Amino acid sequence: MAMADIVPTSERTPLRIALFSGNYNYVRDGANQALNRLVGYLLSQGCDVRVYAPKVENPAFEATGELVGVPALPIPGRSEYRVPMALSPRVRRDLGRFAPHVVHVSSPDVVAHRAVSWARSRNIPVLASVHTRFETYPQYYGMGFLEAPLLAGLKRFYNRCDALVAPSDSMVTLLKEQGMNENVSLWTRGVDREIFSPVARDMAWRRSLGIADDEQVIGFLGRLVMEKGLDVFSAACAELDKRGVKHRVLVIGEGPARGWFTERLSNAVFVGHQMGKDLGRAVASMDMLFNPSVTETFGNVTLEAMACALPVVAAVATGSQSLVADGVSGKLVEPGDIDGFADALSAYCTDPALASTHGAAGEARASEYGWDEVNSAVLSAYCQLLAPQG
Template identity: 30%
Template sequence: MTTVHSDQIVVEEYPAPRPSLRLSVVTETWPPEINGVSLTLSRLVQGLCARNHQVQLIRPRQTRVDQALSHSGYEEVLMRGMPIPRYPELKLGLPGKRALIQAWTLKRPDLVHIATEGPLGWSALQAARRLRLPVTSDFRTNFHAYSEHYGVGWLREPIVAYLRKFHNLTRLTMVPTQALRADLMGIGFENVQVVARGVDTQLFNPGQRSETLRASWGATPRSIVLLAVGRLAAEKNLDLVVRAFDAMRAVHADVKLVFVGDGPLRESLQQRCPQAVFGGMRRHEELAAWYASADLFLFPSVTETFGNVTVEALASGLPVLAFSTAAAADWVRHDGNGWLVDVNDDTAYLRVASELAAQPQRIAQASEQARAQVAQLDWQQIARQVEDLFLQTMPDVTP
């Protein structure tokens, strides 16, 4: 507030309130589907609604009985979809340009935000351009990197070309790390802005630790419990988790390995490592307890755009051993709250794992520092940052 004196009249000037935006958010994945895109996007949408924006969520119908939700400030529009090859529990949105043009003509949004680049996302982009609506986008999945793990590496360049064209047709693209921003701009992406991912620090915290849960894994207070969380799939580089487990057992007599998640590699991993605990899918408080009850988080993936599990582990007081990429590069401090090794240097990864098995007190010391690094990643703060970027893309609206 400022006070302006004009002759003998005192005028109080208050800053103009921020406008309530009508936002249309387009995504091909949404809870109860469990993946980093659906979970983080749902938290962002909650944060935007809490900031008094009206959100229209456009997504594929997940089941035949799926019903669109609608309540104050939030509504869903369900589109046609089909199962994704190799990911049958997920849906790929089918093209729907005509339906979107009709919906947005009847109820025009102030801005369209596209979270995924599938057929539904492309239709949304084309419909928004036809109606001259401002569009922003997220880059959330390294599809071009995944191609190497599924035997179609020759598709990498066409995928990159499509993603570059898609995102450069939007007013800005949001990415979660500075490193990813530099990588994308290096291959011709434009208007790339960094927006970190949040973490629920109330849910994920060291107080969720359970000695009863540890005992169910066969662990004692002297055990080193290793945890890996995520989809059990080729692109996650889980062979290195098993190799690290073997390397640590060669040094320390009592090491346990726990997997949380499911996927096409589960059966082969169980055959390869029958000593491991396979917990399947875990959610909410149960997942938080599994994080907090372990001792060291192993994250060997090099294909992540962020890796939400990294910050969830840190918030739970669980130090991380990872390659220096994605979220780990930004939030893990080497020999502080975890350990980083150069990307794709498997030998260094295994060497550090062995050293930690020989000096378990280093793991305990890192656990004490793990949470402090990510305490600032509150979802309301992230929603505020995204709101600022939305407003900046709308020249007729003053932030």
């Protein structure tokens, strides 16, 4: 079915999508990079897209498409992030003029709730994309008692939407089991093979950081925030030190927990935030990726490391389970199992041939993830919501 054939207008016209995001480009992360790629794809397919999200003076990167600012306030204690506060009269007027065929919400914040209400009152279908497991966050900040009410709130929000898309089969299954919505489909993630490739490995760059050629490098890639499992990462590396397993740690990323992380990783090299070819070089110059996080719904960093032919040690969690084949392209360990993570890392540190074999399997798996094919699933989901129901 052609896109124009299902748009409910008297004339053949571009599909109009209103996308709501709590963070579209002011701080770089995997979720907003996926959204920007999606918008770029939709525009290339002839759609009209208008993005509603907080704006800042100096965003992390230029937004793809037209961005309309919504009122927002900094999050206490995490001021780099903004909380969208209201669907203001100005934004409502803009939304009315745009007259979207579909509303897409990507974070369960106040503005997204209001956008869902706005759409439902006008019989406009709503698609929600799920990018992170918000219910897992409280445990990292000593507030585990909030998990149950947070789950209940998420359930109310997602059941007000007509359909959900999630980035991994394991996350699709979990959302259905949690009762978030019955209509959940897959919107996975892609990887840029021009950036993430084994050929980007640069031993001279490693040497410039003081890393010897024969040292096994355990890599961390991501925002330096506690919910990424920094405590588990540092504890597993400390266990390797205790066992006398030689290794170096390479940390790619920035964030408010950098000081905490630095104190606990005595032999680590911190290279900060990297972009484009520099990021590809840094990832390919690791010998393995260690991703202990359980908050991701997909794990972009895991796929990027696999594309660079690195074995991955990851927690048994949504996302990683759909990417890493345990004992084939990496090792999956129960969340928080410090000895288990140390065992898996030690195996790769002491057996480079095993690391190479598992890395090659990961690269083969990563070759299946092309961005256009991935993003076409979201366009198909929009079309299904607009198709006449028989």
